Each structure stands twice: as C-alpha cells, then as structure tokens.
Amino acid sequence: MTVDRAESGDDTESVSVPVVIVGAGPVGVTAALLLARRGVRSVVLERHQDVYPLPRAVATDDEVRRILQAAGIHEEFAAVSRPARGLRLLDARHRVIAEFPRSPHGHHGFPQTSMFDQPELERLLRTALAERPECELRGGAEVTAVRQDDTDGPVHVTYRDEDGRTHRLRADAVLGCDGAGSLTREAVGAAWEDLRFEERWTVVDVRTKARVRCWEGVDQVCDPNRPATFMRIGEDRYRWEFRLPDDTEPDAERLRELVAPWVDIAYDTDFEVVRQARYTFRARVADRWRRGRIFLLGDAAHLTPPFVGQGLCSGLRDAHNLSWKLAAVLQQGADERMLETYERERKPHARHVIRLAVATGWAMTGGQDGAAALRRTAVAAAGRIPGVAGLAARNLSRRLPTGPLVSRGRLGGTHCPQPWTRAADGGLVRLDDVLGDSFAVLTAVPLPPSAHALAEGLGAEVVRVGEVDDGTLADWLRAGHADAVLLRPDRVVLDTVPAGGDRFTGTSAWAPLLCTTRRPAEQPALLPRSTAP
Template sequence: MTGAPVVIVGAGPVGVTAALLLARHGVPSLLLERHREVYPLPRAVAADDEARRILQAAGIDVEFTAVARPARGLRLLDARHRVIAEFRRLPYGHHGYPQTSMFDQPELERLLREALTRHPECELRTGAEVTSIKQDEEGGPVQVTYRDADDGQHTTVVAAAVLGCDGAGSRTREAIGAGWEDLHFEEDWTVVDVRTTAPVRGWGGVDQVCDPHHPATFMRIAEDRYRWEFRLPDGAPDLPSLLSPWTDATSTPDFKILRQANYTFRARLADRWRRGRVFLLGDAAHQTPPFIGQGLCTGLRDAHNLTWKLARALLRQGADDRLSATDDRLLDTYESERRPHARRAIRLAVTVGWAMTGGQDRAAALRRAAVGAVCRVPGVTRPATRDLVRPLPPGPLVTHARLAGTHCPQPWVRGDDGTHARLDDVLANSFAVLTAVPLPPTAQALADALDARVTRANATLTTWLRRGGADAVLLRPDRVVLDAIPRHGVDFTATRTWSPLLCTTAT
C-alpha cells in the first residue's frame, strides 16, 4: 500500500482499539480527536467476554484485568424491589473472560492511549477537529481536512480509508449521506455516579427496577464506585429518597457525587455504514439504550470485524491506489455482518427497557406482568442472554457448515515456548486452522495460500469440534469460524465461495 494512513475520526475506545488492531496488521493510522484530554467522567461501564477478547487483541488484557471487576449478572426487580427475573453471568465465558466486567471508562481510555505509544504505526493528534471529508467517485484515497484548536490552521491529509468513530453527532456520518433508522425508543434519564466507602446494599450484579413511575438501574463499578440511572418525571423524589433502597449514607462526608447528568437514551441504526473508503463504527453507526450494557461492546465488535478486512484490502491494492472489485466485495461484508447484529443488540436493549418502564399507555401494566411471568419460566432467561452471540448468518465469509459464523472458544493452551497462554496469543493476528486430525493435503494447501497457522486442537477444542461435527475449522483473524471440514471429510465445505475474496492478489 501507499504511505497514506487510515484516518480515524475520534479517539474514544472504539477509535483507539481500531488503530491498535490495524497496527497489528502493519497498517498505519492517524487518529484525529477534537478534545485534548480523555473525558474524565465515566460513561460506558460494562464489557462482555467478547469485548474483553477484543481488548486482548488490542494488547491491553493484562492492564485491563487489573482495573476491571467481574459482575454476577442482572436482576429485574419490581417496584418493591422483589426479583422478577435473574440473568446470571459466568466467571469464565466462551471467550476466556468473565461474561460481564465492570470498569471505569476513563481508566480504559488511558490504557488504550498508553498502548498507542507502543506502536509507531499509530499517531494521535488531539485538538484536531475534522471539518471536511471528500472522496472521488473512482474509489481512490480520501481527503480529510481538520482544524487545529490552537492556531486555527486547516490541514488536509490523504487517507487510505476513513473510520468514523466520532459518536452520535458524527460528521463522518453526514459526509457519507447516512441517516437514522428509528427503532422506537427515546427516553430522558438522569445518571448519577458516586464514590463512597460507606455501606451500599447490593448482590454483586446489576439491579434494574421495573417501575413505570420510577424505573431505575443500579450497579457497582469498582470497589468504591457506584452508578444509578433514573427516569425522572416531573415531581420526582429527591436524590436521597431515590437512593434509599440501596444506601442511607447520602448525607455523610464520605458520599461524593462525581456526576449527575441528564441523557436521552435512544435506539437508532444508521441506514448505511459505508460509502467507498469511508466507514462508520460505534455510536456513529448505532445508538443503544444502556439497559444490557452493549453500547461500547457493539462498537468494539465493529472494529474487530472491519480492521482485518480493511488491512487485507489495503495491503494488496494496486499501484494506482485503487481497490479491486474483489476487495470492494470483501469490504461490503463489514456492514452485511455487523448491521444485523447491532440491530439485535438494540432490540434486546429496547425489550429490557420496555420491561423496566412499560411505556405510558393503558397496556403498560399488562406488558410488565407478561414479562415477569415469562421470565419466571425455567430456561427462558438463558436463551435471552444468548441472543447476542448467535452465529453470523451465511454469507461470503461464512459458509453453511455447522460451526461457521460462531466464535471459537478461547481456552488456555501450551504456547510455542512451552508456557501456558491464551489461544489468541498463540494464533496471533493471522488466519488459523484448528484441527483434531492430520490436515488433508487440499486443506493444507488452502491454509498455506492464506498464510494460516495450523494448530492441533487440545482437549477443550477437540470437544468443541466434535460437538460441531467437524474435524477442523478455518478461523478468520477475528476468530469467527469461516468454514469447517466435516467429520472424516477431506476438505472445507465451500472453498469456492470464500477463497476468491481472500486468496487473490491485486490486479
């Protein structure tokens, strides 16, 4: 590729994670952030085990583990704080981390920015407000103009691609002519962040109070950090009264309110995520009510899905800086894979939101009662939590094999040096083949064409393969199963579908 970097607009967690993932593939990036410093107050506070795995790929898993706190799960409570339903989270999930971890977003952002300094491929410019994004109709590089906050000077850079990680008010979204699809949830809430060592009543997980008059969310973020969220109509009780089910310490000197701010929770999805070489990620592409803690997680999934595809396309583009039709189709799979998943996450959050608030119409009480009754049926809550991890649907990079579209598990394995390591650290950032049998010659040839690492499955992975009816699987760099060799088979199931997208070179 040329020396033009990928320009990332916005240096929040999604933007910086994208830069770090690109760096692992040798792709340089320039991050443009209009603010000088990390925003000091908490916003996102929850990460699932897949998000933790993505942060591992970004290179900060050890540091993040030191500041994260596993959560036990989620409880839906009625207005009298009686349990309607409980969604337990495991301390060790499919991806090798607790299924839910609580954290402080400013701490996460500082860890990510520190990681940037370890990668010369990444450059961060703060106080840089993007004013213009222009691309020609022929699919060439993009011109990005930004204004320096200190001297007002405008600078234009040539970008190999642009990633819009610039939030709900995204200028990048405007530049590609994208609008919002309304998914029909909009409510005003107050968020209260507190630091205290005084007693606070909790069970180690998240409380969501399903009260049509005063719905609320409570969670413990860190050892001495707590968050409450309330939908407050006119004439709502004062803050001590609202917090009284959890603590009596609001008047003590030790009880410090870090932030009390009003937010509008919305459910929206951008109607397009890409135009040419410009892409939308995170809140620029979707807005999710916070009730299931998936806002940031969904953005991190965007970055993990897109960056390996973009790196592959840029590293083999032609001498004229044009992408081939093949690479254009490869990049189209970003939106076709990610948009349906984001929609599911938003709809699940809206469902929980309706369970909490029930709306304001005459059927509200009936809906809340129905939700409570259904959630008490044994086994119902488990499928509800699995909705977020359903396989990607079949497509150009996902075959019809049984395991295709799922993530492989991440157990501890023996590394090249004989020490124990997480699977992804052994596989690095490449394609990989996990196999329980000697690899057939045709499959080995395909692995070689992809420069895929071939790894013999350990007991945990062999069990997973057998349950999926496979002798081996081909993993994408984001650890999604692309294809599988069925039991006693001799080759992957649909090579002709995906190999033209991945095994060709620029023409």
C-alpha cells in the same frame, strides 16, 4: 460527496496516509491498534487533547474482552475491571422478580459481564497507542471536511488545529468513529433509521465508602412510576439511572430519597457525586455504513439504549470486524469486495442488540401504557421457567449471516471458544495468544493435504486440538460435525472440513476475495511526529 463545516482559503498541500480515523474514543483507538498489529499505519484525529474525564460506558461482555486481548491490553484491563454476577429484576418494592446470572467463564474465555470506568479504559488504550510506531494521535484537531471524489479514489480529510491552521490529509480509507453527531456520517450520505425508542433518564455516578446494599450485579427496578437501574462499577464506584417524571435535576434531598433503597446517606456520609446528567436514550441505525473507502463505526453508525450494556460493545465489534478486512485489502491486495461484508455482517447484529435493548427497556421498566403490568407479570413468569434464565444469560456473539466470508454449516459464522491452552514452553496461555493475529486452522484429525496447502497459503497457524487444551475445542468441533475449521483473524469460523470430509467446503466463494493478483496500495511513511502537519 463533500461535507465541509468550515471554509478556508489555506492552500496547504495534502499529506498521504494509509488510514485516517476520526475520533479517539475507545472505538477509534481500538481500530488503530488492531490495524497497527497488521502493519497498517494510521493517523487518529481528535478535537480534544485528553481523555473525556467523566464516566459513560460501564459494562462490557466476554467477546469484547477478547477484542481488547487482540488490541493488546486485556491484562491491563483486567486490573481495572470487575466481574458482575448478572441481572436482577426487582418490583416497585425492590423484591426480586427474576434473576439472570452471568458466568465468570464465558465462551470467549473471560467473564460474561465486566464493569469498568470508561476513562480508565481510554487511558489504557491511549498508552498502548503511544507505544505503536504505526499510529499517531493528533489532539486538538477538529475535522471540518471529509471528501471522496469517486469511490475508487483517495479520501480527503481537512482539519483545523487549536491555532486555527488548516491541514489536509489524503487517505486510502477513513474510519468515522466520531459519535452520534458524526460529520463522517454526513460524508457517507447516511440517514438515521428510527427504531422507536426515546426516553429521558438521569444518570448519577457516585464515589462512596458508605455501606451500599448490592449483590455485585445489576439491579433493574421494574416500576412504571420510577424505573431505575443500579450497578457497582468499582471498589467505591456506583451508578444509578432513573427515569423521572419531569426534567428537573434532583437536588441533594431528592437524590437521598432516590438512592435510599441501596444506601443510607447521613449528612456527614462520604458520598461524592462524580457526575449527574440528563440523557436522552435513543434507538437508531444508520441506513448505510459505507461510501467507497469511508466507513462508519460505533455511535456514528448506531445508537442504543443502555439496558443490555451493549453501546460501546457494538462499536468495538465494528472495529474488530472491519480492521482485518481493511488490512487485507491495503496490505495484501485482497479484493475490494471484502469491504462490502462489513456492513452486511455487522448491521444485523447491531440491529438485533438495539431491539433487544428496546424490548428490555419496555419490558423491565414497564413503560407508561396500560399493558405495563402485563409485561412485568410475563417477565416474572418467564424468569421462573427452567432454562429461561440461562437463555437470557447467553452471550450476544450472534452468528454472522452466511456470505462471502461465512460458510454454511453449524459452525459457520460463529466464534470459536477460547480455552486455556498449553504453550510450547509448557505454560498455560489463552488460545488467541497461540493463534496470533492472522488466519488459523483448528483440527481434530490429521489435516487433509489440500487443507494443509490452503493453510500454508494463508499463513494460518495450524493447531491440533486435544493436544493443547482440555478437550473444549474437540467437543466444540464434534458438536458442530466438523473435523477442522478455518478461523478468520476475528476468530469467526470462515469454513469447515465436515466430519469425514477431505477439504474445506466453500473455498470457491471466499478464496478469490483473499487471494487476488491486485497490487496492494503503497504504504507511505508517516511524517515524524515532531514535524507532522
């Protein structure tokens, strides 16, 4: 299939690159960094020269903080983010209906919810990208065509630079991280599946030194006449979202009225509106995420309302899931069927998160129908039931479905926890910093010979739990009835040695995908940056 949005008679010869990434937002740049850590070179094409300066995404969870750790920027991100206490549901008079706390120490070793400013995150990612010789970012590059003549052949990408010149790249794979209006999605031949949610909201980002009444978490006002969301993002940064009865942008007086429950704005108050915009929140999933070696990630594959703060998170999960598999195929000659597991594993989770956001939107903001009051009453009652608040505060790292790269059993398809562990020099480091970027084995017993040989064959780091941590990993293995687990590079449990067993249980299913005789694709060197087309 060919998608071409600009005709050109230019006969420029195609330049070969391993991976082309369309879009240099957080998803595209994270994918490039994760591939680079595995030695895969990429060219990232972005039509803008610089980071989009206005805030958009503002929340992330502990699993995505772990992905940023894998990308190599978690320490820098910690300096520009702040933990959030959780979610409060308020009635129309701003009385607390229910409270759902979030832990400062989540399963993945980070706060369960962190607030941040997206432009700051993007600058951190681009700084890290510039330090990786495997990556090249080409700004001012508008992609006009993506074509793959057959599913086994290369993908051809055409782009136009700011001088109007046309350039062509020939890639082993293309990652479409180009947003809701994705050209790459057209190249895949994907259509949107509508999950039946569409509302117009006004989003207001503010910087102020004024005293703002907040609890360091998210407020959701469950008022069908004026539903609203409020959160503190940074030291002096705040966001309000309002569903208003008409499309009229609120003027200064109207805005003063809307934010009055949280802050008193005198006429001489330092209250800078950084951005005020109308957005249409939609819920959609692409019906297919791949064609041959063309893949969709992030908003190109799924759109979600913002009510559970998972829009950007879902895109970064896409990048983490796909990057190690693509690297294995391109670098180690792993079986092409590995790439089929990307959509199979990620789409159910994305759909689950979107449906949760839709349900949250209707239950919390009440909707406009006659059942709104009943829904709000049910939510309030549920919040008072012991254990429900904890259930609602669980992380969204849902178990992946059983498949070629996920074995059966209690732990199969789940993420291992990430406690602090003792390094060789006696210092404390996070578990993933010990495990590295490849496969890993965590074991509570001496590893059986067959399992040890398998670990050596995969180049997996072997860690004896209980000797390096505070018992978190041993307790986790015990609860999962396992003596050992084999972790994928994205820290999902691929296989287990059952308690009292002598081998991993599913090697016949997944080993042929990882250990093949297929020759890996040749990795051409990138042109020097100064002479790149």
